[in-house]
Amino acid sequence: MQITKEQIKQDYLKRLTFTFAEGVSEASIDHKYLALGKLIKDYVTEGWAETNRAYTEGKVKQTYYFSMEFLIGKLLDTYLINLGIKDLCSEALAELGIDLDELAAMEPDAGLGNGGLGRLAACFMDSMASLSLPAHGCGIRFKHGLFKQKIVNGYQVEKLDDWLKTDFVWEVKKANRGININFGGNVYMRKVGNKLQPVYENCEVIRAVPYDVPIVGFHTKNVNTLRLWSAEIDESDINLSSLQRGDYLRYLEHKYSVEEISQVLYPDDSSESGRRLRLKQEYFFVSAGIQTIVNRFKKTGEPITELHNYIAIHINDTHPAVAVAELMRILLDQEGLEWDEAWRITVKTLAYTNHTIMAEALEKWPKDMFAKLLPRIYMIVEEINRRFCLEVSKKYYGDWNKINNMAIIQNGNIRMANLAIIGSHSINGVAWLHTEILKHRELKDFYEMYPERFNNKTNGITHRRWLIKANTDLADLLVDTIGDEWVENPLQIKKLMNFIDDKKVLERLGNIKYKRKAEVAAFVKKAYGIEISPDSIYDIQVKRLHAYKRQLLNIFHIMNLYNELKANPSKDIVPRTFFFGAKAAPAYYLAKQIIKLINCVADKVNNDPEINGKIKVVFLQNYGVTLAEKVIPSGDISEQISTASKEASGTGNMKFMMNGAITMATLDGANVEIDQAVGRDNIVVFGLTSEEVMDYYAHGGYNAYETFNNDPRLQLIISQLKNGFFGVGADEFNLILRNLFDTNDEFFVFKDFDSYVKAQEKVDELYKDKERWLKMSLTNIANSGIFSSDNTIKKYADEIWNIKPHKISE
Numbered sequence: 149m150q151i152t153k154e155q156i157k158q159d160y161l162k163r164l165t166f167t168f169a170e171g172v173s174e175a176s177i178d179h180k181y182l183a184l185g186k187l188i189k190d191y192v193t194e195g196w197a198e199t200n201r202a203y204t205e206g207k208v209k210q211t212y213y214f215s216m217e218f219l220i221g222k223l224l225d226t227y228l229i230n231l232g233i234k235d236l237c238s239e240a241l242a243e244l245g246i247d248l249d250e251l252a253a254m255e256p257d258a259g260l261g262n263g264g265l266g267r268l269a270a271c272f273m274d275s276m277a278s279l280s281l282p283a284h285g286c287g288i289r290f291k292h293g294l295f296k297q298k299i300v301n302g303y304q305v306e307k308l309d310d311w312l313k314t315d316f317v318w319e320v321k322k323a324n325r326g327i328n329i330n331f332g333g334n335v336y337m338r339k340v341g342n343k344l345q346p347v348y349e350n351c352e353v354i355r356a357v358p359y360d361v362p363i364v365g366f367h368t369k370n371v372n373t374l375r376l377w378s379a380e381i382d383e384s385d386i387n388l389s390s391l392q393r394g395d396y397l398r399y400l401e402h403k404y405s406v407e408e409i410s411q412v413l414y415p416d417d418s419s420e421s422g423r424r425l426r427l428k429q430e431y432f433f434v435s436a437g438i439q440t441i442v443n444r445f446k447k448t449g450e451p452i453t454e455l456h457n458y459i460a461i462h463i464n465d466t467h468p469a470v471a472v473a474e475l476m477r478i479l480l481d482q483e484g485l486e487w488d489e490a491w492r493i494t495v496k497t498l499a500y501t502n503h504t505i506m507a508e509a510l511e512k513w514p515k516d517m518f519a520k521l522l523p524r525i526y527m528i529v530e531e532i533n534r535r536f537c538l539e540v541s542k543k544y545y546g547d548w549n550k551i552n553n554m555a556i557i558q559n560g561n562i563r564m565a566n567l568a569i570i571g572s573h574s575i576n577g578v579a580w581l582h583t584e585i586l587k588h589r590e591l592k593d594f595y596e597m598y599p600e601r602f603n604n605k606t607n608g609i610t611h612r613r614w615l616i617k618a619n620t621d622l623a624d625l626l627v628d629t630i631g632d633e634w635v636e637n638p639l640q641i642k643k644l645m646n647f648i649d650d651k652k653v654l655e656r657l658g659n660i661k662y663k664r665k666a667e668v669a670a671f672v673k674k675a676y677g678i679e680i681s682p683d684s685i686y687d688i689q690v691k692r693l694h695a696y697k698r699q700l701l702n703i704f705h706i707m708n709l710y711n712e713l714k715a716n717p718s719k720d721i722v723p724r725t726f727f728f729g730a731k732a733a734p735a736y737y738l739a740k741q742i743i744k745l746i747n748c749v750a751d752k753v754n755n756d757p758e759i760n761g762k763i764k765v766v767f768l769q770n771y772g773v774t775l776a777e778k779v780i781p782s783g784d785i786s787e788q789i790s791t792a793s794k795e796a797s798g799t800g801n802m803k804f805m806m807n808g809a810i811t812m813a814t815l816d817g818a819n820v821e822i823d824q825a826v827g828r829d830n831i832v833v834f835g836l837t838s839e840e841v842m843d844y845y846a847h848g849g850y851n852a853y854e855t856f857n858n859d860p861r862l863q864l865i866i867s868q869l870k871n872g873f874f875g876v877g878a879d880e881f882n883l884i885l886r887n888l889f890d891t892n893d894e895f896f897v898f899k900d901f902d903s904y905v906k907a908q909e910k911v912d913e914l915y916k917d918k919e920r921w922l923k924m925s926l927t928n929i930a931n932s933g934i935f936s937s938d939n940t941i942k943k944y945a946d947e948i949w950n951i952k953p954h955k956i957s958e
Contacts, residue, residue: 156240181254185317196371211283216467217266221773259293263692277365280955286437289376302747356436379409456496460949469564472571499574579797608937618777638936689787690729696794729771748874783809793838806932808925834907835900852893
């Protein structure tokens with residue numbers, strides 16, 4: 149369908165009238181936005197329906213990507229870019245006296261994720277559709293997402309993220325396709341003929357209702373589906389006379405207990421009720437998704453034994469790992485297959501991505517809680533574990549350490565990563581270093597048993613959002629220099645290296661960066677009342693707040709620099725603006741204390757006239773996708789300073805790189821591959837290597853007190869945390885102090901401090917040579933194409949899912 153400017157104008161006016169009975173002059177900006185959203189969804193719907201029909205009729209193999217998070221951000225601009233009508237739409241609306249940018253700003257950020265895991269899933273969805281791959285997402289429609297972060301007196305305060313208070317214009321509710329999910333009760337096996345069948349008694353039945361969101365491919369008619377499940381009560385089952393007899397409070401309690409499943413992302417798991425709710429959430433969307441997939445597959449007429457030849461299910465991190473047992477349940481109980489056949493199909497259908505080596509993120513559930521909440525699933529997990537342990541004992545006779553390490557059920561816990569590994573035909577890490585650590589250290593026993601299952605798929609980002617959408621001027625520069633082939637083949641961005649010595653290109657690149665920095669300076673002034681200079685170095689660390697990501701190391705360097713400027717106000721440095729953006733999990737008190745410290749330092753530094761504005765500190769509240777799109781293009785320095793071996797990959801490092809920032813890096817995660825891509829002259833590397841870190845963990849040899857006692861700079865910093873220097877009580881930062889000293893500096897903040905300070909001094913010297921800095925920036929942009937999620941998804945499709953593009957014809 150060819151869309152013209154005149155058609156957009158006419159269609160928009162009709163949509164505004166039909167939806168709200170209003171014309172342009174009387175419509176509110178909310179109504180104008182919603183009318184545009186509904187119109188664009190109209191344009192998308194034809195391709196969406198045709199895509200679903202073509203996949204079904206063609207009996208093509210399809211992938212279903214199961215993820216707890218899909219941090220999709222705002223979709224209006226993405227749809228317009230991918231449909232190729234953004235300029236047309238902007239011009240059409242302008243002729244009606246409407247600013248497209250103002251309407252786009254009205255769209256809420258969808259509260260469907262927290263950090264890199266969710267943003268990766270969103271980038272993957274974009275790439276799957278853009279590559280015309282038959283692949284869809286499956287998750288939860290969180291009513292309130294994680295939380296909206298406010299900073300009050302320096303402290304994080306969690307507010308309700310009511311992102312669904314107005315219509316989420318892109319979703320389509322499919323109430324008639326709801327799925328029943330069983331929780332709790334009693335389950336026992338009864339012999340029916342020659343087979344055992346489960347009998348369920350006194351179960352709590354929860355209705356899962358799907359809401360579908362179209363995922364529009366770039367310059368293709370393919371429109372895939374992100375299906376989000378909402379826990380809702382079936383209003384048709386409500387007994388009105390019972391309510392009238394006084395059972396209303398009981399009804400409200402039941403309604404809340406059902407709906408809490410899809411209320412918030414990651415409920416506090418510091419209590420048993422919170423852990424139980426998390427497990428309930430995970431089984432809820434996994435069961436609803438797999439039941440739907442199997443039901444749909446059966447309509448093709450193909451035998452259930454061929455499921456794996458038509459369906460691939462991907463487990464993104466351990467949250468959906470219960471898919472192993474749920475698919476087995478359906479194949480055994482509903483389809484009547486024998487165990488060995490059901491297991492063969494399950495393993496061939498499922499694949500698993502591991503995103504961490506952090507023990508806290510490798511989910512474990514108390515066995516008793518799991519069995520009580522999911523009795524039939526527990527029976528299946530127990531049998532999987534029994535058979536697997538027998539297999540291990542036969543292969544490694546007498547090696548009880550291996551059995552103990554690899555068992556699913558161990559010490560009263562169910563280890564979900566082990567379940568995912570045992571039940572999947574593919575296990576991948578998300579960066580070369582991460583995968584090597586999994587293979588040779590963390591999952592060494594599994595790798596030795598199943599070497600053919602392990603592979604690497606380095607993460608990626610969609611250049612359509614993080615370059616074309618977020619940094620239009622830079623995208624235009626690429627088109628003007630190397631043409632537009634890179635838009636559909638991002639590896640072609642490498643051609644920009646042909647302009648490494650072109651002074652006009654370098655000057656234009658510098659001007660683009662300055663413009664982005666000026667825009668951020670205006671935003672910071674308006675939002676926080678802080679004056680910052682676009683002439684300063686923008687040094688940015690924006691990511692989930694966690695001790696291993698070492699925001700603490702960053703703020704210690706800032707404190708040290710401030711102390712140096714106080715001692716020597718004439719110290720010759722390039723002015724520096726340090727940005728932080730991060731949410732701390734509500735029950736992660738150490739992380740919340742680090743946020744307080746950052747804000748205390750900001751108050752001190754930003755209001756001290758003696759340092760002449762040479763350094764400023766900005767904490768970006770409620771960091772999310774839209775704010776990232778504003779801030780990332782402005783970055784000069786990308787802080788990727790995790791303790792080596794701890795960050796699986798990172799994707800923020802790729803976004804900054806693609807926008808011309810220089811990476812301040814430990815050799816961790818995908819930083820290793822960035823280093824290889826750009827060369828050591830175009831990245832700033834510091835700190836312990838992963839081998840050194842793991843050697844210290846294994847053999848000792850590091851003494852935090854000794855390092856601290858030998859560095860007067862650290863002694864001053866620590867004394868300032870304890871002596872009220874920041875206008876707070878002496879006990880304010882006790883958690884930070886205990887984390888450093890009682891754990892022997894677990895994440896090597898003290899150990900890497902001197903190396904980090906020297907690396908920051910190197911940045912200062914490099915930035916003073918403007919031409920060299922711009923060449924470094926250009927080199928990073930030119931080599932960023934390898935980190936496009938298009939490249940990553942092609943590898944998933946070819947090497948794990950075995951799916952092919954199925955392009956919908958115009």
